[in-house]
Amino acid sequence: MNSDLSYTARLREVVERCLLESHQQTPENTRRAYTPKQKEWKLWCQRKGFASIPEGWPELYVPGRPxxxxxxxEGKLLLFMADEVVSRAPRTGSRVAQERRKRREAGAAGGVAKRKKKLQDHGQDEDEVPAADSGDEEGSFESSLKLQYNTVRSYVSAIQKLYDIQRTRGMNPAPRPQGVALKAMQKSILRTTWARKRSEYADRGENTIKDSYTPSQILVHTSAVWNEPKQIACALRTQVDFLLGNHMLLRSSNRRPLEFPDCFCLKLPKEGIK
Known part of the structure; x- marks a missing residue:
């Protein structure tokens, strides 16, 4: 009996240490993206009033029940996505700023038309008519936009990451939430997004990697990197990482684990220095 308890305690210690190492090795951008979404999930579960974890869990698990x-x-995740994510407007971002600016411009144009009409009706000077206060409109601004596919996918990934942690700790006996229903919801959002872009004749060349810099700025980046003589190793890695991302369009998850022993050259005919 004592040996079983000792084994269980040792196993938990190893699991927690591995989870801590995994958390520390997670890129900062990923942690910054996942943490608020996971907190939002936990707050939603509290508002829904799900029962607390009972004694003897997970032996009391009954498939099909929340x-x-x-x-x-998967059921709770689908409900969370439907209630809190899919139908919600984005809070920040370039799309919201652009929509706010368009509404402000439309409101200003409408205000000018009303001022001119009032001048014509009452024969007043323009200075005598007070300008419309747009503060109330800004304060009551409600976006008509919806979250895009990448944001929804980020929510799903964040909650699935939370599931993986719960599963590793032996707390969650349910299968991983990646079934047909969840995939169908994501595909539906993606189809809706593309249909809207086609109907609006949206420029699909906007907000891509090409908007980050121009070819002439690559030399500026290279010069800035190599102007750090005390950090040659970091400068070399930064420059190689940038060039791989630029020329090969590799994602950061593919570039980060790359090491020099993994690289090799292919000699091509009529290529290179003669």
Missing amino acids: LPDDLVD
Whole structure:
């Protein structure tokens, strides 16, 4: 009996240490993206009033029933996405700023037309008519936009990451939430997004990697990197990482684990220095 308890305690210690190492090695951008979404999930579970985890869990698990507390299953995740994410407007971002600017411009144009009409009706000077206060409109601004596919996918990935942690700790006996229903919801959002872009004749060349810099700025980047003589190793890695991303369009998850022993050259005919 004592040996079983000792084994269980040792196993938990190893699991927690591995999870801590995994958390520390997670890129900062990923942590910054996932943490608020996971907190939002936990707050939603509290508002829904799911039961707390009972004694003897997970032996009391019954397939088909909602899991207690903030434990993740596909049904709860689908409900969370439908209630809190899919139908919600974005809070910040370039699309919201652009929509706000367009409404402000439209409101200003409408205000000018009203001022001119009032001048014509009352024969007043323009200075005598007070300008419309747009503060109330700014304060009551409600975006008509919806979250795009990448944001929705980020929510799903963040909650699935939380599930993986719960599963590793032995708290979650449910299957991983990646079934047909969840995939169908994501595909539906993607189809809706593309249909809207086609109907609006949206420029699909906007907001791509080409908008980040121009070819002439590559030399500026290279010069700035190599102007750090005390950090030659970091400068070399930064420059190689940038060039790989520029010329090969590799994602950061493919570039980060790359090491020099993994690289090799291919000699091509009529290529290179003669």
